[in-house]
Amino acid sequence: MFATLVNTLGNGAYLATSALFLTRSVGLTPGQVAAGLSLAALAGIVLTTPMGAVADRRGPKQVQIVALLVLAACFAGLTQVHHLWSYAVVASVIAVANATVKASTGAMIAGAVPPAERVRTRAFIRSTNNAGLGLGTALGAVPLLLDSRAGYLAVLLANTATFLVAAAVVGRADAVDRVARPAGVSRLAVLRDRPFVAFVLVDGLVASLYNALLSLALPLFLLAYTHAPAYLVSAALLVNTIGCVTLQVWISRGTHTAVDAVPVSRRGALLVGASCVLFGLTAGRSARLVGALVLAAAVVHVIGELWLSAGTFAVVFDLAPDWAQGQYQGALQTGRQLGDMVAPPLLTALVIGLGEPGWLALASIFAGAGLVYPSIVRWALRRRPALVETPPLVAA
Template sequence: MIGKLLPAPGTPRVLMFATLVNTVGNGAYLATGALFLTRSVGLTPGQVALGLSAAAFAGIVLSTPMGALVDRWGPRGVQVAALLALAGCFAGLTRVHHLWSYALLACVIAVGDATVKAATGAMIAGAVPPAERVRTRAFIRSTNNAGIALGTAAAAVPLLLDSRAGYLAVLFGNTASYLLAAVVASRAGQVTRAPRPPGGPRLAALRDRPFVAFALVDGVVASLYNGLLALALPLWLVTRTHAPATLVSAALLVNTIGCVTLQVWASRGVSTAADAVPVSRRGALVVAASCVLFALTAGRSARLAGALVLTAAAVHVLGELWLSSATFAVAFDLAPDWAQGQYQGALQTGRQIGNMLAPPLLTGLVIGWGGPGWVVLAAVFAVAGLAYPPIVRWGLRQRVPAIPRVSKGPLYNGKR
């Protein structure tokens, strides 16, 4: 029974617990960070946005090189170092009083977060047999969502107090979560690094055109489906429907429950890039269908709009789960053993680019165009769903050949 509820013992389970510890603190900060920066530090919303833009740019530039560092120095050590650096950054936020210091810390946080994710992917790739990698990554994502939900709930008290002391408590709590996560992660098995081929490019992921194309499409799609409920839906309900804004909380609850309880289920039968082809197409088309359902809420009664929103949220989360599973499979399968870290880093680069493009695209379409804007969003997801298969097949044809191992047997958990 336990085996069905948890990933395999050893490194996978260690990573799951480290993720849970860390994301509880992250969830609390995500819920309070903007208010801390504006109401306690005194930054304007424009300055906060500028700092976040600088952080996104830093992530775009440095995520892949940091992933290469993961491959060179080993994922466990780099992950622990990144977690410790992030702990220092969040402690440093308690001393921020100006834009420049906030922007600097935001940049380091963005790069550190991408490094942790790249190291997590590389550790899974090195510690888990290929057939179990996607399932293990699904457990990590499920845990990530559970931790953020718990942290967001815990942030209710600081939000109610709306005081500097309350916000500082969240920051110190998040700092502690990174320190504890570093301790937990240090107990993971050491992953033996695969050798880079002599004369091979240092940043092979950025030269892999099919994978770069996949990372860009995936980054935009992921940022759009993440922003649908958190950004587009609240603005839509308030400006274009008669439905109560509280439906946003209900839709997010549906999404959270789905991500926590169904992500591992959605990963069944998906372990290779070839497996991901139909799953990615299906996921994108399902999210497209949810956009059409959201569009139908315009002008409806509050009761009917509520039913449509909840139905759309349920449809949306199914598409999201399938898309996530497909992404895990492609990222693991197209990367050579010696470059898992940098391929995971390149995937984060795509996500950072998507994070920059999604907010203006969502607000412009949903608020500017109304119902037709939702239809355009549906078309974007549908086109992405049709684009995934040829991109993945292109990647499979161009896949970098593996380096023959000198000794017998695969390397998992650093052991033969």
């Protein structure tokens, strides 16, 4: 967890400054930045699941260390980026390596932690991740105020150092034994696991939507449909950060298996849907009422988000065979990457294009996900014996 905290401090500072660094210091246009990020997203979608399979074969600890060192090299390399294509290449490697770190982290937890403690451990890491990102974002305000190339380069080099520190910390952790793969089973068996693929596609869309609600949909909507002050967005994000840091472990208690995750995920999806209704009610209201509704919706949203996260942790750990934890974790990240491509245009079209009815449409998407989660998980549980009882074994 210390490695996560150090690493996310640097990532938070970079995320806060990256847009201005790329446009004001490197000289890229906003369109070129978007194009580079799109190419990076495509690379992540194609390569993340295979990299998870590599973590299964080579060991998640070793793969995570290599990925962290690659990230250190990439962020140092960003200091030499001067045009679109060099940025696109570096951004693509960063996207794949970041997802590989997440997949290998999940595989390390699965290999080193007893099943009953995996979700709790993953919840601790998510809390630490949010704390580091929050602090890093705050630290990023300094170079933003300076608005100089030297300040932006300092952030990049500091982030490079955090990856090196994280790699050193992970290197001191106990190695996770590789688990042999059953004979006759595809090296990318997760892609043949149709219920799990269905789960990660739904989860990817839902997670991307709830992650972007406060940072994208809410500010756009408040600007277009209310006269409320812009600081309400910061207040909502602060509520979310505090909730994620302080409540994730507590809310995850009692959620250990995919069966446990069914009611938890349903409640979470319905709660996030309810927050969408509250956000939609702000249209045309007084500033004071808008403030109350936004804060109430932010509280409802973060509780729903935490329940959804806990449910996802339990489903992935429980459904993945021991010999394929890396590739299942990688498939989860691929679903998130696909969701990240769909969520921004969908949110913009609904919230800005439709206004209050758009929020109701979003609420229906979350409600629908809450209703379909149980069916997908039960389908996966019915199919699971075919994956976990396939002898004999071969080297992974």
